[in-house]
Amino acid sequence: SQTIHQWPATLVQPVGSPLSLECTVEGTSNPNLYWYRQAAGRGLQLLFYSVGIGQISSEVPQNLSASRPQDRQFILSSKKLLLSDSGFYLCAWSVQDKAFFGQGTRLTVV
């Protein structure tokens, strides 16, 4: 069966430090992959999506970037975190009509 792994679950980082969140999917090939951010009381905001290795589409201008070095690996990065980058980050993959989410990373920038 397919599973999605996202880590770490929580992260506290100082302003100006780099960020790397990783997501891997098992049990499927060539999935569509997504990074979302969820602010308290708000809907999920799509940050990046990828339809294949090395193919990244950015939805909103921001301090973040994404990469897909392997078919089932999706990485969210930043060179220098801002306070406004704090939030709940979710990785997801989709097939046909359904999306499957990782457990999320609670990022607090201090």
Add this chain to the structure above:
Amino acid sequence: SQKIEQNSEALNIQEGKTATLTCNYTNYSPAYLQWYRQDPGRGPVFLLLIRENEKEKRKERLKVTFDTTLKQSLFHITASQPADSATYLCVLLPTGGFKTIFGAGTRLFVKA
């Protein structure tokens, strides 16, 4: 502008009653609409999908309706239980689109 709206106020109901959550959208022609459940600090979990040509879909105690004229979907949980307490997200995929659009969710509390 395009919007998808869910009641931002929490819904409090008594165990055993039917919970009804509303999702309204404007300026979209959804190919389909989904409902997800999200528990605090966790990722959303897919529950049900209903297509634009379907009026109603059921799964165990869950029922979803889709009215493309009213631009509204209703999500029902019958015989609700405290374990149903969570946030429920409405999600749509615009016709011809690739990216799903998420509502902010409605928090449901079921009291024993």
